[in-house]
Amino acid sequence: MKGMIFTEFLDLVEEKYGLEVVDEIIEKSDLKSNGAYTSVGVYDFTEMLQLLQHLSMHTKLSIDKLLLLYGEHFFSVLLKRYPDFISAYKDPITLLASIENHIHVEVLKLYPDAELPTFNILEQTETSIIMIYKSSRAMHYFGKGIMHKTFEHFGSTASVILETLNENGTEVKFIIQQIT
Template sequence: MKGVVFTNLAEMVEENYGLATWQNILDAAQPASGGIYVATAQYDDDELVGLVVAASELLNVPVPELIRLFGHYLWTFFKKNYPKFISDHDNLFDFLVSVDSVIHIEVNKLYPNASTPDFDYNVDDRNQLIMYYRSPRKLCHLSVGLIEAAAEHFGTDMTLEHPVCMHEGSDHCELRVSMGNG
């Protein structure tokens, strides 16, 4: 996994809970890297899992909720550092449909060896988008947080259901985004 994920996780924890808390998470997780992360470097996925589990225990926040909140945090990072990915769209639907075919392609150009999730879509209705998420990392809750933050950005009232999940034995997750007129 790219170091940018690790650096943002550290920043999120430090901003919300303080540097001492991040150090306590590192002490508990004992990551192979020693907790020194470079945004462009590659780190083992298990290292992120260890950090998230340690953070969940120390912060008393369930892992899925912590990862969802991290999705909100990452949105802010993407908005600041890659505004073109967002500003090319004027609504949530078009933005979400571009994730796999445009944004992930550009991410892979910026970060060689990045392993982005795969999305397939059911786009029959512009008011309801069904996103089929697949990734060996099973970070579907991160996608939920990113979608929620994107909806806030675009001023779109929406509900998001997650009726099928890889964490419950499926080979994919199904994220149903129902959009209002927001």
């Protein structure tokens, strides 16, 4: 997993809960990296799971809720670092529909070793989209957080329903309906 995911996660934890909590979740985790991440490094996903588990214990929030919050935070990171990716789209549905065939292609140009989830579009209208998310990491709530902020960025809201297609959450159907 790309180091940027780790560094931004720890930035969010520090922003919301303080540097002491960052230190606490790192110390409680058995991290091969010792919690020293660079944005261009590559780290084992099990480290993120440990950090999330310890943050969940500290905050009493579920891992899914933490991933949702992190996805919402991460959208602002993407907007700041890659404004051209987002400004290239006129509405949130078009942006979401382009994840697989445009945005991820561009991400792989920047980070060829990135392991990205896949998003297959089943249906799309001007105000709705249904897509299948597949990832061995089962971070669909992270995706849901990014989706919420995508709609907010375009001045609207949406209903984002998750339909888990397997027991471990590595395959999820997103049913998204723009509200305003």
